[in-house]
Amino acid sequence: TSQQMTIKAAVTREKGGAFQLEDLTLRAPREDEVLIKIVATGMCHTDLIVRDQLYPVPLPAVLGHEGAGVVEAVGPAVTSLNVGDHVVLSYAYCGDCHACDAGHASYCEAFFARNFSGEGPDGEQAIRDADGQPVHDHFFGQSSFATYALSRENNAVRVSREAPLELLGPLGCGIQTGAGAVINTLRVTPGSRFCAFGAGAVGLSAVMAARIAGATTIIAVDMIDSRLELALELGATHVIHAGRGSVVERVREIAGGGVNFALESTGRPEVLRQGIDALGGLGVLGVVGAPALGTEAAFDVNDLLLGGKSIRGIVEGDSVARRFIPQLVELYMQGRFPFDKLVTFYDFADIEQAAADSEQGITLKPVLRQS
Numbered sequence: 007t008s009q010q011m012t013i014k015a016a017v018t019r020e021k022g023g024a025f026q027l028e029d030l031t032l033r034a035p036r037e038d039e040v041l042i043k044i045v046a047t048g049m050c051h052t053d054l055i056v057r058d059q060l061y062p063v064p065l066p067a068v069l070g071h072e073g074a075g076v077v078e079a080v081g082p083a084v085t086s087l088n089v090g091d092h093v094v095l096s097y098a099y100c101g102d103c104h105a106c107d108a109g110h111a112s113y114c115e116a117f118f119a120r121n122f123s124g125e126g127p128d129g130e131q132a133i134r135d136a137d138g139q140p141v142h143d144h145f146f147g148q149s150s151f152a153t154y155a156l157s158r159e160n161n162a163v164r165v166s167r168e169a170p171l172e173l174l175g176p177l178g179c180g181i182q183t184g185a186g187a188v189i190n191t192l193r194v195t196p197g198s199r200f201c202a203f204g205a206g207a208v209g210l211s212a213v214m215a216a217r218i219a220g221a222t223t224i225i226a227v228d229m230i231d232s233r234l235e236l237a238l239e240l241g242a243t244h245v246i247h248a249g250r251g252s253v254v255e256r257v258r259e260i261a262g263g264g265v266n267f268a269l270e271s272t273g274r275p276e277v278l279r280q281g282i283d284a285l286g287g288l289g290v291l292g293v294v295g296a297p298a299l300g301t302e303a304a305f306d307v308n309d310l311l312l313g314g315k316s317i318r319g320i321v322e323g324d325s326v327a328r329r330f331i332p333q334l335v336e337l338y339m340q341g342r343f344p345f346d347k348l349v350t351f352y353d354f355a356d357i358e359q360a361a362a363d364s365e366q367g368i369t370l371k372p373v374l375r376q377s
């Protein structure tokens with residue numbers, strides 16, 4: 007276990023700082039760990055809020071949590087994966103707590119520790135920098151802004167070799183979050199009315215899923231015209247530009263009194279409020295957008311109460327990744343879930359450009375190619 011390999015990874019050394027490509031060393035897989043040769047990694051808004059320290063992952067750290075690649079080596083306790091398997095990496099969970107036992111691993115009691123602590127369950131890092139100093143890792147059980155990454159067997163999801171592996175990484179977080187919120191959590195029903203507040207990668211995945219689920223009114227709200235145009239292409243029946251007039255009034259007008267289901271993916275408390283106000287009676291608002299820790303939101307208590315409305319927090323679309331990701335791959339292969347329309351590829355060396363384009367709304371879902 008003292009074996010080490012050299013990898014190239016993007017290191018975030020300071021709050022808001024650049025992703026810097028460095029040569030680092032990574033130790034060999036132990037026990038149920040799997041070593042993945044990363045082919046491509048999606049960039050999610052969560053990588054950026056961690057870089058900016060809205061979520062306090064200790065720095066320096068290797069971020070990246072939408073990795074896809076090929077199994078290069080397995081630890082001695084691994085039974086279900088083999089060298090050469092194509093895998094998509096998803097979030098980490100303990101597999102042993104009440105929530106995991108109940109089939110809801112995205113609410114694992116150790117979720118924050120496993121995904122955001124910057125260390126493994128043993129309290130150590132597997133990555134060292136050129137000076138031999140540890141670099142925080144295990145981000146979402148992977149730290150996949152790297153040419154190689156360690157995950158555990160239970161968060162490396164085998165996918166079909168027929169599917170284009172370089173495209174699949176975003177299924178591990180952003181895409182399964184939006185699609186899973188609609189399919190697994192809200193359980194949007196045929197003939198229903200749905201509204202996505204925010205039409206980024208998460209919101210547009212929700213729009214595609216709402217079409218699959220049979221919603222007949224699908225509204226997308228955003229500030230960026232190109233995203234609203236794409237929403238129409240992906241199944242939205244109506245779009246609303248958030249900067250032009252009252253969003254709540256428009257949604258209620260289009261949906262004849264309010265929507266049955268809504269999803270907040272902007273991370274803004276005032277939009278969360280709009281989401282509640284735009285619900286019809288017995289409507290449910292799913293909340294996935296992540297503001298800084300400690301952020302509070304306000305709403306009208308009697309509107310919630312008299313309308314029988316619900317607000318539901320959602321992590322990773324309640325997805326059981328080993329089941330849901332292959333389903334999304336199948337839907338993609340059948341042409342019913344064209345999430346490739348959200349993706350723009352970048353060379354790994356252009357990671358800073360990818361982050362800038364994402365923040366400026368030029369790129370919806372950057373995917374970095376490591377090989």
Ligand code: NAD
Nearest residue numbers: 051052183204205206207208228248273294295296321322
């Ligand atoms: P994104 O930046 O691509 O999408 C956010 C969208 O909201 C953008 O298109 C933006 O133009 C739009 N927006 C901003 N202000 C708005 C307003 N006032 N009204 C309407 N739209 C507005 O980000 P993303 O990758 O789609 O992620 C969305 C959010 O979900 C982020 O906060 C991310 O951290 C979070 N996230 C949560 C989970 C989870 O498990 N809960 C998983 C992945 C991502």
Ligand code: ZN
Nearest residue numbers: 050052179180
């Ligand atoms: Zn993410």
